Amino acid sequence: MRLHPAVLANTEEVLREVLRFTTPADAVISRYFKEHPRLGGRERGAIAESVYAVLRNKTFFTDFAGSNASMRRLAVLGLAEAVGIEPIAGLSDEERELAERVKQIDRSLLPPQKRSNMPGWLYEKLVGQYGQDEADVLADALNKPAPLDLRVNSLKADREQVIAQLAEAPIAADPTPFAPLGLRVHKKPALQNLPLFKEGSIEVQDEGSQVLAQIVGAKRGEMVVDFCAGAGGKTLALGALMRNTGRLYAFDISEKRLAKLKPRLARSGLSNVHPVQIAHERDAKIKRLAGKIDRVLVDAPCSGLGTLRRNPDVKWRQPPEVAQEMHDKQVSILDGAARLLKGGGRLVYATCSLLDEENDRVVERFLADHPDFELVPMNKVLAEQKIPLEMDSYLKLLPHRHQTDGFFAAVLERKKAAAKPAAAKDEDSAD
Numbered sequence: 001m002r003l004h005p006a007v008l009a010n011t012e013e014v015l016r017e018v019l020r021f022t023t024p025a026d027a028v029i030s031r032y033f034k035e036h037p038r039l040g041g042r043e044r045g046a047i048a049e050s051v052y053a054v055l056r057n058k059t060f061f062t063d064f065a066g067s068n069a070s071m072r073r074l075a076v077l078g079l080a081e082a083v084g085i086e087p088i089a090g091l092s093d094e095e096r097e098l099a100e101r102v103k104q105i106d107r108s109l110l111p112p113q114k115r116s117n118m119p120g121w122l123y124e125k126l127v128g129q130y131g132q133d134e135a136d137v138l139a140d141a142l143n144k145p146a147p148l149d150l151r152v153n154s155l156k157a158d159r160e161q162v163i164a165q166l167a168e169a170p171i172a173a174d175p176t177p178f179a180p181l182g183l184r185v186h187k188k189p190a191l192q193n194l195p196l197f198k199e200g201s202i203e204v205q206d207e208g209s210q211v212l213a214q215i216v217g218a219k220r221g222e223m224v225v226d227f228c229a230g231a232g233g234k235t236l237a238l239g240a241l242m243r244n245t246g247r248l249y250a251f252d253i254s255e256k257r258l259a260k261l262k263p264r265l266a267r268s269g270l271s272n273v274h275p276v277q278i279a280h281e282r283d284a285k286i287k288r289l290a291g292k293i294d295r296v297l298v299d300a301p302c303s304g305l306g307t308l309r310r311n312p313d314v315k316w317r318q319p320p321e322v323a324q325e326m327h328d329k330q331v332s333i334l335d336g337a338a339r340l341l342k343g344g345g346r347l348v349y350a351t352c353s354l355l356d357e358e359n360d361r362v363v364e365r366f367l368a369d370h371p372d373f374e375l376v377p378m379n380k381v382l383a384e385q386k387i388p389l390e391m392d393s394y395l396k397l398l399p400h401r402h403q404t405d406g407f408f409a410a411v412l413e414r415k416k417a418a419a420k421p422a423a424a425k426d427e428d429s430a431d
């Protein structure tokens with residue numbers, strides 16, 4: 001079935017704004033849809049997917065659309081990639097011919113960096129870290145859309161029940177291989193109006209993000225801090241793992257993000273979560289809890305380059321210096337969060353970055369500066385949590401290996417004997 005003839009112009013209009021790279025693509029798209037309430041669901045889907053297709057294939061499309069690659073031509077190629085050529089209404093002969101020509105190109109014959117559709121600095125970093133062959137497979141995986149993963153809220157339902165209820169909708173879903181409460185949904189149905197969603201039995205959450213929450217190992221009755229809680233994706237999972245007992249503080253510097261946690265909390269049925277806005281990682285509110293916490297998750301602000309399947313604009317928006325800039329911030333946040341832990345308590349450092357500067361290098365620097373902490377090897381943590389994954393020191397989830405977003409995590413334990421003096425010293429120097 002043909003799309004409405006205005007879709008091509010709509011896509012062009014959205015692209016013009018998105019490709020300025022001043023605002024995240026998802027924010028531009030949702031604002032556009034609010035300003036154009038008469039667009040139907042099918043049209044919205046086609047516009048959004050076409051914009052993401054252009055972001056994923058920008059190098060390739062601009063090369064093949066000719067040196068005068070206009071926004072209109074990019075919109076044509078994006079739509080052709082997302083929905084095929086036939087449903088597009090209003091194509092000129094020349095545009096149809098361009099779309100057909102581009103579809104026929106064998107992309108495996110392109111030079112690797114062009115095929116990666118990444119800025120040169122990022123491609124080179126990935127080759128440096130993973131080697132050419134794996135970097136190419138990784139880049140291909142990052143350029144494909146992510147599947148839709150759900151987490152079952154164990155306070156309200158179990159996985160089998162949810163699979164059966166989704167099947168009635170009818171929505172097909174399979175258990176995820178690593179996260180014990182995860183489901184992978186085929187296609188991308190709208191979930192917001194499902195009773196399962198409204199009553200809090202399911203949340204949208206990438207399987208990798210669920211695994212991160214799981215390796216925190218939070219138990220019933222514990223004192224836990226989610227230091228960078230944001231809108232609470234991992235907070236909700238942690239609260240359920242604690243069986244709605246103990247105390248779970250959700251810290252963040254962003255009032256706006258914490259506000260988005262509120263309705264999700266209400267749906268979830270959790271009453272053990274305490275959102276707290278902090279000014280920065282040395283806020284006095286943190287000092288009051290120093291040495292009292294069993295588990296701290298630092299899901300640090302990062303470049304976000306592990307989420308390119310969902311946010312393909314990130315690779316074009318981040319400057320080459322992003323990893324080094326983030327590194328210093330991440331070290332400072334980890335240092336601020338570490339003072340919360342009691343002896344024997346665990347600090348989990350996590351990012352959704354693929355870059356060593358934001359991951360391994362941060363942990364190495366932290367351990368060098370904090371002799372009262374030691375690394376708990378990830379294979380030990382995964383075995384404790386019965387997660388069927390093989391890792392070495394750290395958790396490194398990658399889309400081409402694990403079908404998740406790219407995630408990194410390290411578990412750091414505060415040594416028991418060193419806890420008291422270190423906590424006292426930290427408190428003295430907190431300001």
Ligand SMILES: C[S@@+](CC[C@H](N)C(=O)[O-])C[C@H]1O[C@@H](n2cnc3c(N)ncnc32)[C@H](O)[C@@H]1O
Pocket residue numbers: 209227228229230231232233234235251252253254257278279280281299300301302333
């Ligand atoms: C990767 S996001 C967190 C995502 C969230 N944990 C989730 O699962 O949805 C990083 C968060 O860190 C917050 N942040 C940035 N600087 C911070 C700081 N100094 N202290 C605490 N949170 C901070 C940001 O506002 C952002 O919400």
